[in-house]
Amino acid sequence: MSIADNIQRVQERIAAACARSGRNPREVTLVVVTKQQPVDAMLAVVAAGLQHLGENRVKEAAVKIPQVAAAATQPITWHMIGHIQSRKAKQVAPLFDLVQSVDSLRLAQRLSRLAQASERELPILLEINVSGEASKYGLTGYNWYKDAALREQLWREVAAIMALPSLEVRGLMTMAPFGAEEQAIRRVFADLSALRDSLDADLPELSMGMTDDFPIAIEEGATMIRVGRAIFGERK
Ligand SMILES: *Cc1c(COP(=O)(O)O)cnc(C)c1O
Numbered sequence: 001m002s003i004a005d006n007i008q009r010v011q012e013r014i015a016a017a018c019a020r021s022g023r024n025p026r027e028v029t030l031v032v033v034t035k036q037q038p039v040d041a042m043l044a045v046v047a048a049g050l051q052h053l054g055e056n057r058v059k060e061a062a063v064k065i066p067q068v069a070a071a072a073t074q075p076i077t078w079h080m081i082g083h084i085q086s087r088k089a090k091q092v093a094p095l096f097d098l099v100q101s102v103d104s105l106r107l108a109q110r111l112s113r114l115a116q117a118s119e120r121e122l123p124i125l126l127e128i129n130v131s132g133e134a135s136k137y138g139l140t141g142y143n144w145y146k147d148a149a150l151r152e153q154l155w156r157e158v159a160a161i162m163a164l165p166s167l168e169v170r171g172l173m174t175m176a177p178f179g180a181e182e183q184a185i186r187r188v189f190a191d192l193s194a195l196r197d198s199l200d201a202d203l204p205e206l207s208m209g210m211t212d213d214f215p216i217a218i219e220e221g222a223t224m225i226r227v228g229r230a231i232f233g234e235r236k
Pocket of ligand 1: 035212227229
């Protein structure tokens with residue numbers, strides 16, 4: 001199967017999930033996760049007509065993004081989806097169009113200062129740890145609807161980030177528990193969607209769903225899905 005064939009399959013599955021849930025496929029942006037993929041595979045994605053690419057490591061992205069951008073025939077929207085170490089924050093703003101993985105107030109403050117210094121507005125999503133897994137990054141959002149103290153803390157953090165200059169908070173991002181049952185995965189996505197609705201703010205984007213669970217995420221309201229293996233095959 002070629003990359004173009006795999007993209008077509010994914011698009012058919014997006015359309016099917018939208019049909020099941022009464023949604024328009026135009027509401028769902030497919031972000032192709034190109035981590036560990038070579039530049040020629042990334043260019044095959046662009047040649048197939050997709051323009052949203054996602055990377056999870058600053059170091060790798062800093063090498064590949066200029067190469068792909070130089071060779072591509074269309075403009076590309078670059079998404080940062082991985083955890084950002086403080087000392088790497090400086091490189092993020094010039095490389096990426098949307099930083100999906102803002103997982104702490106500290107990181108947001110740092111990105112805000114850097115964006116301000118470079119006189120630009122940086123679009124971001126807030127990564128929320130809804131599943132409660134210790135291995136996952138994000139603002140703590142596990143059982144947010146049951147735990148009033150946690151909820152107030154989370155709302156305060158979100159409000160503090162939204163008040164920072166030079167950041168444009170467009171929505172929320174999460175990851176489902178790895179290898180969990182469908183019901184548990186669905187619950188995490190539904191919790192993120194309900195959290196967004198509970199925040200009294202304009203946060204249109206919900207980035208959730210990867211190769212193993214994107215149809216469920218779409219049924220639960222995802223506006224962005226982040227897909228790697230379904231397009232490139234297993235990573236090494
Ligand atoms: C790797 C990665 C993905 C894509 O995962 P696949 O299983 O390859 O679809 C999505 N989101 C994040 C944050 C990732 O790190």
